[in-house]
Amino acid sequence: MSAYAIELKALHKSFGNTAIIRGVNLAIAGGERHAVIGPNGAGKSTLFNLISGRYPVSGGEILLNGESITGLRPFEINRKGLSRSFQITNIFQRMSVFENIRCAVLWTLGYKYSFWHQLSGLKDANSRAEEVMESIGLKARRNTPAGVLSYAEQRALEIGITIAGGAEVILLDEPTAGMSRTETADAVELIRKVSQDKTLIMVEHDMGVVFDLADRISVLVYGEVIASDKPENIRGNKAVQEAYLGTEAH
Amino acid sequence: MAGTPGRLRYRPLDLARWFIWGSTALAMAVLPLLFTQGFAVTLMSQMGVMIIFALSYNMLLGQGGMLSFGHAVYFGLGAFVAVHVLNLSSKGQIWMPVSLLPLVGGLAGAFFGILFGYVTTKRAGTTFAMITLGIGELVYSCSLIFTEFFGGEGGVTTNRVFGEPFLGITFGPAIQVYYLIALWCLVSMALMYAWSHTPLGRMANAVRDNPERAEFVGYDTQRVRWFTLIISAFFAGIAGALGVINFEIVTAVDNVGGARSGGVLFAAFIGGVGYFFGPIIGACVFVFFVVALSGYTNAWLLYLGLFFMLMVMYAPGGIASLVMIQVQLIARKRFGRIAPQYLGAAGSACLLLAALILTVEMTYKISVDSAEGTGMSLFGVGFDAGTRLPWAVAIGLWIVGGLLFNIARKRVARVWDEIQAEFLQERA
Numbered sequence: 001m002s003a004y005a006i007e008l009k010a011l012h013k014s015f016g017n018t019a020i021i022r023g024v025n026l027a028i029a030g031g032e033r034h035a036v037i038g039p040n041g042a043g044k045s046t047l048f049n050l051i052s053g054r055y056p057v058s059g060g061e062i063l064l065n066g067e068s069i070t071g072l073r074p075f076e077i078n079r080k081g082l083s084r085s086f087q088i089t090n091i092f093q094r095m096s097v098f099e100n101i102r103c104a105v106l107w108t109l110g111y112k113y114s115f116w117h118q119l120s121g122l123k124d125a126n127s128r129a130e131e132v133m134e135s136i137g138l139k140a141r142r143n144t145p146a147g148v149l150s151y152a153e154q155r156a157l158e159i160g161i162t163i164a165g166g167a168e169v170i171l172l173d174e175p176t177a178g179m180s181r182t183e184t185a186d187a188v189e190l191i192r193k194v195s196q197d198k199t200l201i202m203v204e205h206d207m208g209v210v211f212d213l214a215d216r217i218s219v220l221v222y223g224e225v226i227a228s229d230k231p232e233n234i235r236g237n238k239a240v241q242e243a244y245l246g247t248e249a250h
Numbered sequence: 251m252a253g254t255p256g257r258l259r260y261r262p263l264d265l266a267r268w269f270i271w272g273s274t275a276l277a278m279a280v281l282p283l284l285f286t287q288g289f290a291v292t293l294m295s296q297m298g299v300m301i302i303f304a305l306s307y308n309m310l311l312g313q314g315g316m317l318s319f320g321h322a323v324y325f326g327l328g329a330f331v332a333v334h335v336l337n338l339s340s341k342g343q344i345w346m347p348v349s350l351l352p353l354v355g356g357l358a359g360a361f362f363g364i365l366f367g368y369v370t371t372k373r374a375g376t377t378f379a380m381i382t383l384g385i386g387e388l389v390y391s392c393s394l395i396f397t398e399f400f401g402g403e404g405g406v407t408t409n410r411v412f413g414e415p416f417l418g419i420t421f422g423p424a425i426q427v428y429y430l431i432a433l434w435c436l437v438s439m440a441l442m443y444a445w446s447h448t449p450l451g452r453m454a455n456a457v458r459d460n461p462e463r464a465e466f467v468g469y470d471t472q473r474v475r476w477f478t479l480i481i482s483a484f485f486a487g488i489a490g491a492l493g494v495i496n497f498e499i500v501t502a503v504d505n506v507g508g509a510r511s512g513g514v515l516f517a518a519f520i521g522g523v524g525y526f527f528g529p530i531i532g533a534c535v536f537v538f539f540v541v542a543l544s545g546y547t548n549a550w551l552l553y554l555g556l557f558f559m560l561m562v563m564y565a566p567g568g569i570a571s572l573v574m575i576q577v578q579l580i581a582r583k584r585f586g587r588i589a590p591q592y593l594g595a596a597g598s599a600c601l602l603l604a605a606l607i608l609t610v611e612m613t614y615k616i617s618v619d620s621a622e623g624t625g626m627s628l629f630g631v632g633f634d635a636g637t638r639l640p641w642a643v644a645i646g647l648w649i650v651g652g653l654l655f656n657i658a659r660k661r662v663a664r665v666w667d668e669i670q671a672e673f674l675q676e677r678a
Contacts, residue, residue: 079468108468115451115477116448
């Protein structure tokens, strides 16, 4: 049994002849908040798609709590306690906020494919959904169709759906992308709150958010992790500055 | 405390629900007392069967986003299994009362749903539609091979009256069959409505809207589609068996063929796939077209096709969405203002309809049905389609109706825009 929540071993991914992920080794301890940064096209989103089962891996291994999840389908990985959000908002547009979140708690609460329970009678699912709505600050929008929410609200719902099932490992793909300063500050607080006592891995471009939230940071450049360390060490790392932070590091 | 306002808010809704279900049941019970002619009873029986079938179809199309071109497979195979069971039962070889036969059809439908559905629901979207088309053709062609089971071209006949009457019920008279169908229809409607509020029903919506995200909250989308299809096939099979009891004959052409699959798509779509009650309306309208109108005119299929086209073009949400728009107008006290405009539009539309009917019927008379001369009567007026006057009347109706309708249409649109603007202001 490994002590790591997520462990990547020599992970490879190629599309045709193009290698996107080239031998990534990474170990993230349980309870850690970990940020993956890197320039555009470094393969950050691809890395998430591999871990969450959206893409099949070309080589290497992915361990979740010491157990291999390589080659499993997304729903199988989700059932083992890993949940992810998407960079481009990926919600149930025609359903209300409440329905969106309730859909995300049904499996974990054991209702699976039930056609003998009435949803209105599922006290645990309904109260859990209300609780999540409260924590992401969308209680006032309970019955609004998700498709007509503002962008920031949709991003909050995206996080809500991700955490609703109570997964222990949470992957957030650019949770603050496209947000204003105040929206970003709210999002950081939200992420801090919902990732309490969980393992959080996030891809993020906003360095303020990264250095604010992350316990450790990994820098991905051209499909390889060139550094993985505490924020203060990453800031001082020469290779990272050259490869990525560049002018931003002043 | 959070639950209290919610409960207060939901109580009137529940009352409304009981009222709707209660009045539906009452209408089903009372209708045959108002329309006592044999023709009306058969018509209503067929509507009952079609309602179950169309609702089961909408579990796929409306709720699950699966466009099926082969749903008749489950209706038809349910019917064939039911007819054989009924024949065995009437010979005394097994025990199966007529009133429980729909359950046999349903289980048969579900069985084939498990079998074929496993293949069809592997994929969604266009691929699903194509595979269902293939399965439909496959089963239909099987009817030419397994003539023992499908009864060849003549089909399989049966007799629903056998054994000792139970409480005086023999299922001989059509009215007894009607009440059996009505009962099964009511129960099926309630169960399918309940299904749409279960975890599986809700996840069918989720898979329809965003299959990818459904996978990332723990659901196998193939399973969701498959299980939905099995339940849908179960109800289709119930409808098939009720059809057996009603007609006492099952043929492959009418029951598993493409026309039946297309018909249910028509019915569900006309009624509106976005609302639970849509297919119920659609089923009644469709049966009316097919059964009632076909007794009056040979051109009924043309009218049905035109109607379908108009619905798809101008009211893609079906009759149900048109109804819901009016309900909203009534609820927000605007209906009175737009009603006169509606009347104008309806009046001019009637002129156009008369023009259409006159043109179509005269064309039919001259081109297809002129063996006994071109004299005919329409709306109680006798005339000769071979003369100029009726054609001039038709052209006149087209022109006057068209002009008036155009004016009325613009008026409806103007008032409609005003009301929408008010709604927007109220929101802001």
